[in-house]
Amino acid sequence: MSFLFRISSTITITIAAGIAAIGLVGTSAHAQEAGATASSVLEEIVVTARRREERLQDTPISISAFTGASLDQRQINRLSGIGSSTPNLMFDTGATFSGANSSASVFIRGIGQVDFTLTTEPGVGIYLDGVYMSQTIGSVLDLVDIERIEVLRGPQGTLFGRNTIGGAINVTSRKPADELQGDVKVTVGEDSRFDVRAGVNFPITNNLAVRLSAATFGRDGYVAAPNTPSGEELGDIDQDVARLALGWEPNEKFRLDFNADWSRQRENGVPNVLVGVFDGAAFAIPIPPLGTLPTDALVPLSFVDLHNLVATAPFGEQGCLSMFVVPMLFACPPNVVPNPRFLQSVICGGSGTPNPVFNCPPGQSDIINIQNDPWVNTSTLALASESDVWGVNLTLAYDFNGATIKSITSYREMEAFTALDIDAVEVLIGDLVNDFDTEQFTQEFQLSGVAINDRLNWLVGFYYFTEEGTGLDDVEFTVARFLSGAQVDNESTAAFGQLTFDFTDKLSLTAGLRYTDETKKFIVPDTCFALPKGPATTVFDPTTGLDVTITCARLQSVIDPGFLNGTDSTDPTSGFLPWINFLVGGDVNRDCCLPISNAAGIPVGGLIPGLDVSPTTGLPQAPVNGNGFPLVPGGTAERSFDDWTPHINLAYKWTDDLLTYVSYSEGFKSGGFVQRVFPPKTEVPSFEPESAKVYELGFKWLGADERLRLNGAVFFTDYEDLQIEVNDGIAPVTRNAAEAEITGFELELTAVPGANWLIQAGVGYLDAEYTKLDPSQNFTTDLRELTLASKLVNAPEWTTNVGVQYTAAFGGGGQLIPRVDWAYTSEVFKDALNYPELRQDDYHLVDAYLTYIAPQGNWEAALFATNLTDEEYITSGFANGLTQGRITANVGRPRQWGLSLMYRFGE
Numbered sequence: 001m002s003f004l005f006r007i008s009s010t011i012t013i014t015i016a017a018g019i020a021a022i023g024l025v026g027t028s029a030h031a032q033e034a035g036a037t038a039s040s041v042l043e044e045i046v047v048t049a050r051r052r053e054e055r056l057q058d059t060p061i062s063i064s065a066f067t068g069a070s071l072d073q074r075q076i077n078r079l080s081g082i083g084s085s086t087p088n089l090m091f092d093t094g095a096t097f098s099g100a101n102s103s104a105s106v107f108i109r110g111i112g113q114v115d116f117t118l119t120t121e122p123g124v125g126i127y128l129d130g131v132y133m134s135q136t137i138g139s140v141l142d143l144v145d146i147e148r149i150e151v152l153r154g155p156q157g158t159l160f161g162r163n164t165i166g167g168a169i170n171v172t173s174r175k176p177a178d179e180l181q182g183d184v185k186v187t188v189g190e191d192s193r194f195d196v197r198a199g200v201n202f203p204i205t206n207n208l209a210v211r212l213s214a215a216t217f218g219r220d221g222y223v224a225a226p227n228t229p230s231g232e233e234l235g236d237i238d239q240d241v242a243r244l245a246l247g248w249e250p251n252e253k254f255r256l257d258f259n260a261d262w263s264r265q266r267e268n269g270v271p272n273v274l275v276g277v278f279d280g281a282a283f284a285i286p287i288p289p290l291g292t293l294p295t296d297a298l299v300p301l302s303f304v305d306l307h308n309l310v311a312t313a314p315f316g317e318q319g320c321l322s323m324f325v326v327p328m329l330f331a332c333p334p335n336v337v338p339n340p341r342f343l344q345s346v347i348c349g350g351s352g353t354p355n356p357v358f359n360c361p362p363g364q365s366d367i368i369n370i371q372n373d374p375w376v377n378t379s380t381l382a383l384a385s386e387s388d389v390w391g392v393n394l395t396l397a398y399d400f401n402g403a404t405i406k407s408i409t410s411y412r413e414m415e416a417f418t419a420l421d422i423d424a425v426e427v428l429i430g431d432l433v434n435d436f437d438t439e440q441f442t443q444e445f446q447l448s449g450v451a452i453n454d455r456l457n458w459l460v461g462f463y464y465f466t467e468e469g470t471g472l473d474d475v476e477f478t479v480a481r482f483l484s485g486a487q488v489d490n491e492s493t494a495a496f497g498q499l500t501f502d503f504t505d506k507l508s509l510t511a512g513l514r515y516t517d518e519t520k521k522f523i524v525p526d527t528c529f530a531l532p533k534g535p536a537t538t539v540f541d542p543t544t545g546l547d548v549t550i551t552c553a554r555l556q557s558v559i560d561p562g563f564l565n566g567t568d569s570t571d572p573t574s575g576f577l578p579w580i581n582f583l584v585g586g587d588v589n590r591d592c593c594l595p596i597s598n599a600a601g602i603p604v605g606g607l608i609p610g611l612d613v614s615p616t617t618g619l620p621q622a623p624v625n626g627n628g629f630p631l632v633p634g635g636t637a638e639r640s641f642d643d644w645t646p647h648i649n650l651a652y653k654w655t656d657d658l659l660t661y662v663s664y665s666e667g668f669k670s671g672g673f674v675q676r677v678f679p680p681k682t683e684v685p686s687f688e689p690e691s692a693k694v695y696e697l698g699f700k701w702l703g704a705d706e707r708l709r710l711n712g713a714v715f716f717t718d719y720e721d722l723q724i725e726v727n728d729g730i731a732p733v734t735r736n737a738a739e740a741e742i743t744g745f746e747l748e749l750t751a752v753p754g755a756n757w758l759i760q761a762g763v764g765y766l767d768a769e770y771t772k773l774d775p776s777q778n779f780t781t782d783l784r785e786l787t788l789a790s791k792l793v794n795a796p797e798w799t800t801n802v803g804v805q806y807t808a809a810f811g812g813g814g815q816l817i818p819r820v821d822w823a824y825t826s827e828v829f830k831d832a833l834n835y836p837e838l839r840q841d842d843y844h845l846v847d848a849y850l851t852y853i854a855p856q857g858n859w860e861a862a863l864f865a866t867n868l869t870d871e872e873y874i875t876s877g878f879a880n881g882l883t884q885g886r887i888t889a890n891v892g893r894p895r896q897w898g899l900s901l902m903y904r905f906g907e
Contacts, residue, residue, distance in 0.1 A: 041706040042752055048172070049152050050498070050510075051159050051446065051459055057700045060510070060651040060661035062153040062713040062746055064089075064762075068146040068174065073851060074821065075187070075864050075900065077195065077217060079126070079141040079149070079171065080104065084823035084845055085801050086151050087746040087764025090794040092830075093140050094270035094385075094890040096725070096732070097432060097878040099420030101235075101267055101385045104139045105876060108153050109717065110742045110768040110795035111166030111667075111692060114831075114876070115725050115734060118438060118471040118488045119522065119672040125156065125164035128171050129259050131393050131410040132161035134440050134467050134490075138389040138414045142241040142263055145199050145213040147174045153746065154694045154715065155667025157645030158498050158512030161442070161463060165667030165692050173259060176209035176247035177201050181906030189898025191220040191236075201906075211245040222893055223271040227380045227426050234377055235271030235893065240264045253399045262390040269383030273374055274424040275877070276837035276887035278783065303429050303477060303730075303884040374872060374891060379421035381431050387416040403449030413439045422878065423886045430884060431476045438469030438488075452501075460497040466490065471675065477730070484631065486675055487523040492516065498647070510649040510663075517642040522673040522684050524634045631677040637684040641670040643691070657702040667692040669723070676731035687734045693718040707752040717742040724793070724832040727782045730883045735779075737832075739772040740792060760803040768795040783881035784833040796828035798842075813855030821847045830889070835879040837887040843873045860902040870895040 045056035049063050056065060064086045076082065083091030088109050095105035098116035104126065105114050112123035116136050126133045126141070133139040143149075149171050156164040182200035187193065199213030217240075221233030246258040377383075391412035398405050416436040423429035448459040472485040498512030649663040674685040698713030719740040725732050744766040751759045770788045773779065779786035805819040823845045830838040846868040852861045877889030 042709055042750060047150055049150055052448065052457065057659060057702050060649055060659060060698065062696065062698055064151040064748065066149045068148065071143055071146060074849065075898065077143055079143060082149060087748065087762040087799050088153065088744060088766060089151060092876045095136060095876055097420055097422050098137065099270055099385060099418030099432060099434060100137045100387065100416060101270055102140045102265055102387050103137045105136065107794035108167035109744060110766050110792050111719065112794060114793060117675050118436065118469045119675050120734060121163055121669055123166040123669060125160055125162060125168045127161065127168060129173055129393050130408050131442060135414055135438055137416050137436060138387050141171060142215065142239060144197060144215045144241050145174045145211060145243050147172045154696060155645065155665045155692055157665065157667050158496055158514050158647040162465060162492055163669040165669040165690065173243065173245060174211060175257065176211045176245050178203045178209055179906055183902060183904040185900060185902040187898055187900040190896045191222065193219040193898055207250050208248045214242040216240050221268055221271065223273060223375055223377055223891065225377045225379060225383060227378050229382045230268065232268045234269045234383060236268050238266045255397045257395040259393040265385065265387045267385040269385050269420065270890050272420060272424055272888050272890050273377050274886060275889045278881050278885040377424045378426040379424055380426055381419055381421045383421065384417060384419040387414065389414045403447060406446040408444040410442045422888060424888050428476065429478060429886065433474040435472040438467060440467040455502040456499060458499040463494040463496065465492040482678065484675065489521040489523060492518040506653045508651050512647040514645045516668060518670045519638065519640045520672055522637040524632060631680045632684050637673060639671060639686055641689050643668040643689065659700045661698050663696045665694050674733045676733060678729055678731050685733065687723055688721050688736045690721045690723050690736065709750045712745065712747040714745040726779060726786060726832055727880050735777050736774055737770065737786065738774040740768065740770045742766060742768040756807045758805040762801050764799040766795050766797055768792040782833055784835060786832055790832065790834050791829045793829060793832055796826045798824065798826040800824040815853040817851040819849045830874065830877045831879055833879065835887055838877040838879055838889060840874050843871050844869065845871060858904050862900045865895065865897045867893065867895045
């Protein structure tokens with residue numbers, strides 16, 4: 001389909017939708033009026049999307065904005081809460097299998113990211129007071145003392161920090177003022193909810209002021225986890241936040257702003273549940289005739305099948321086999337040591353005399369027979385989502401001779417610990433524990449001004465970013481443990497500039513250009529990282545019946561030697577691999593015999609044959625120190641990326657109330673390294689940058705005597721080398737999928753049809769499709785594969801919202817404000833391979849609020865309910881069908897009610 005046909009078709013749809021929206025009356029785009037009192041006209045909105053203050057209606061880009069007042073009125077405490085109120089924005093938390101409630105997966109117009117590792121960058125940049133947040137974990141900001149939030153759609157490569165290919169979310173905190181003022185807000189509600197937020201602003205001198213704010217948020221979870229050590233519910237909220245802002249303006253030319261923020265999260269874990277299993281039979285492999293060698297690829301075992309197989313196997317770790325009719329071949333030896341990974345209570349041969357096979361069945365709970373429950377996670381792991389994030393930011397601005405020089409200096413740290421059962425069942429199929437520790441430093445200089453009788457606005461700048469971090473992964477499966485860890489060392493520099501020239505009072509041209517140069521290092525050191533996880537760093541050795549302590553990690557794997565090679569040196573069939581060889585008629589002394597094939601039946605690897613690899617011969621050897629063998633070689637892998645990203649915009653103001661514009665912009669997100677590696681590689685895998693070229697046509701109109709605002713945009717995106725997440729064996733990896741096209745529009749409307757009414761609405765439309773796949777990439781690595789017919793992740797066709805609010809006079813000057821918000825999202829896929837279990841059908845969310853404001857405006861009380869219709873929906877998920885054999889998803893919070901009380905002073 002040609003670009004011109006797409007644009008003309010979409011313009012037609014946009015006009016039709018605009019007429020429909022005018023009939024409905026309303027928009028989400030600028031919900032700030034939601035926090036205002038009754039008015040007969042719309043409030044003027046000021047934004048800083050182009051690094052200078054200007055009216056929203058004079059800014060020729062697609063932008064949605066929210067004030068702190070509107071967020072308060074709608075009880076939005078976290079940044080993710082704006083997702084349902086913004087067209088073409090998908091804001092998920094607990095991304096994929098991160099296990100972190102604070103991990104953001106943000107998509108704007110179908111562009112974003114789902115991975116959370118330190119080697120993966122966000123597709124949508126999140127900025128706090130102008131500072132880029134480099135990691136997704138910790139970027140779901142708690143909204144305390146916020147002045148406004150701006151959502152900028154499309155690439156913002158000219159003016160904003162790093163690689164904002166999909167768009168930017170710009171969060172601006174409240175600046176100190178020269179008056180004593182403050183507020184306290186208490187919220188209680190369902191699931192033992194108890195939130196307290198307080199803030200105070202006080203002047204120290206005539207030109208120096210300070211704002212202090214703090215909050216604590218607490219709420220029980222909504223997914224039961226009865227088998228975990230604490231037995232607490234998942235999806236709970238336990239967060240503490242503090243902010244400090246200092247403003248100093250000694251004269252009219254100079255201003256200093258210092259901001260510090262800190263947050264602490266100690267939660268049980270993400271609301272993760274099992275939604276699908278590919279379990280098969282206890283023995284999911286064909287057995288060739290005795291005496292033949294397994295030269296052909298066997299049907300691959302899923303991890304679920306493998307667990308069921310091990311739970312009934314005759315070798316020394318686990319017990320005996322009840323289904324074979326040759327007892328003498330499969331009798332249980334008297335020295336069986338049960339593996340604590342399983343729940344089996346019967347020890348075969350415990351009396352010293354081998355028991356007949358049929359008298360020694362495995363425990364019933366050993367065999368996985370899943371009954372999915374959307375509100376129960378039966379894991380026995382100590383699940384957790386914990387993080388500590390803090391940062392400081394110093395902004396200096398000085399005006400001289402018609403120009404302003406600004407310096408933005410920032411330092412941030414993030415530490416996080418997560419524990420996730422990636423199968424969400426009571427037996428050990430797959431447990432994932434992550435440790436993160438990162439620090440970033442950014443320095444930005446801007447020089448801006450006006451010239452040529454104020455017709456030219458110009459800005460040039462320099463940006464520097466550096467980041468160091470360590471990510472440790474502890475992944476434990478039924479029979480194997482993968483302890484991996486590496487360091488990242490990233491550096492980015494950029495020079496940028498943008499100017500806007502007003503040819504006339506009506507016609508203006510904006511042009512900008514940015515050059516970005518990045519270097520990324522992936523470091524696997526010779527010395528190992530300590531893993532301070534206590535008992536979690538041990539592996540069971542059935543030979544002795546004891547745990548082997550694992551003290552460090554270096555991108556390596558630790559596999560139980562007893563499971564692989566056996567526990568009885570006199571019985572070659574006591575280990576898994578020789579036993580399988582025996583069953584298929586192979587050589588019982590041959591360690592590795594079980595090929596693994598991909599979905600096309602082509603062999604792609606085999607089970608690891610031993611615990612250690614000899615550094616001299618490269619062959620398997622007996623374990624030396626329990627440190628395993630490396631999955632990638634040690635040392636430093638390094639890659640560099642650079643790109644030019646232009647932006648050009650032509651705007652025409654037909655009247656004071658109608659603006660139209662056409663623009664072209666490019667976005668760039670650099671490549672990186674793949675940390676999850678299995679089977680072993682000779683070098684660290686990496687992926688290439690992705691890029692987007694966006695053509696946009698938009699308008700902004702203010703009419704009906706400033707009682708109606710209608711803004712819209714239609715766009716076409718040429719998306720190349722998009723980075724997607726697919727499974728490579730047991731591990732999800734990032735690969736470049738080639739090309740896609742995304743056509744769509746946004747339309748937002750706000751109306752005040754009467755002095756007491758406020759009606760808002762917004763609609764977003766996307767037509768996203770792959771147009772080409774890279775033939776050099778393997779996309780046939782799971783039960784499903786990526787094809788040209790696959791749907792893009794988090795790119796629903798329709799996102800729609802409507803809010804209706806009425807302000808009624810009440811008793812001596814007080815106000816009673818009822819409000820209802822409705823949001824609709826059409827069918828959306830949460831993974832690149834489009835597993836049906838991770839397809840969220842279209843769903844509706846309805847929220848209702850009833851707010852009372854006292855006559856003097858200093859007291860405010862609100863009764864509210866969210867997800868009023870108790871809709872069941874998923875927010876993110878992860879599937880691995882071929883090897884792991886299971887699908888899990890995070891589910892949204894059900895219907896909740898609450899009551900808040902706020903007191904203000906000094907305003």
